[in-house]
Amino acid sequence: MTITTIGLDGDDTLWHNEKSFREAEQHFVQLLENCADKETIENVLFSTISRNIGLYGYGFKPFTLSMIEAANLICKRTIPSHLIKEILSLGRGMMEQPVKLIDNVVEILETLHKNYRLLLVSKGDLVEQARKLAKSGLADYFDRIEIVSHKDKAVYEELLKRNGLNAKNFVMVGNSLKSDVLPALAAGTFAVYIPYEITWIHEMADEPYNHEGYFKVEKIALLPPLVQAISSQNNGVA
Ligand SMILES: [Mg+2]
Structure with missing residues (x-):
């Protein structure tokens, strides 16, 4: 044997790989800074991702969907459309990077x-x-x-x-x-x-x-x- x-x-x-997620998370915190403090944003994003793993699996696409869902929760369900666009482009950026x-x-x-x-x-x-x-x-x-x-x-x-x-x-x-x-x-x-x-x-x-x-x-x-x-x-x- x-x-x-x-x-x-x-x-x-x-x-x-993991660095891309950490960088995107920081970018996400900046995008939502008018809605909540850093800790709240990070916590809501983390719990949203955790809740979705069984359904969406792992990767950039699940992460992007969870960012949109978390943003909606963080911004009290009044997420402006430009923010959705920016989150989508953040996710796309992760997928397109070398x-x-x-x-x-x-x-x-x-x-x-x-x-x-x-x-x-x-x-x-x-x-x-x-x-x-x-x-x-x-x-x-x-x-x-x-x-x-x-x-x-x-x-x-x-x-x-x-x-x-x-x-x-x-x-x-x-x-x-x-x-x-x-x-x-x-x-x-x-x-x-x-x-x-x-x-x-x-x-x-x-x-x-x-x-x-x-x-x-x-x-x-x-x-x-x-x-x-x-x-x-x-x-x-x-
Ligand atoms: Mg690994």
Whole structure:
């Protein structure tokens, strides 16, 4: 038994993403500053997004819809039409911006691609994620693209099945403990956590320190030797 396949998350693992949301949030606060104070605006936006996740999923489009809904609540249901237009253009701006890669991603994928099958395992809206991947220029490094609406144990089990993989041949890598690490471990795979500088509150979870399949590196540049070490260790005990 050895590692044959690596699953890589996209947002904030291969390219920057969360920063766009934080910047848009600040812009949203400025747009609504005549209606309420910063804290109220942030709180209403956060609770609106949280309420809508189950219905809308993740991404720029759900975020834009939630901004409009929150603005309507914050402005006591008298939201002027120019504000709706500005919020829409804020959302469109997020969708149209270029994809900025995390440092060293190209070299690392080039290295890993030589020895392992690579799967992009990305969560969110299909159109948005496909567009980000195309803009990233990374598509050719992946043997398969898996865009899923959410990441839980069953989703990872299905993914393993679909790709004809044994859980112990697979390692999932990502910046979210909640989406990339814990459910992958629950499905019996190995998991590597690479923290990003900002974590969205919905992606926060405790580190599974004592889980034997859990590993952590501070940056993606450290991934190839780690995967090799997991693979040798795995080989030794199997
Ligand atoms: Mg991510």
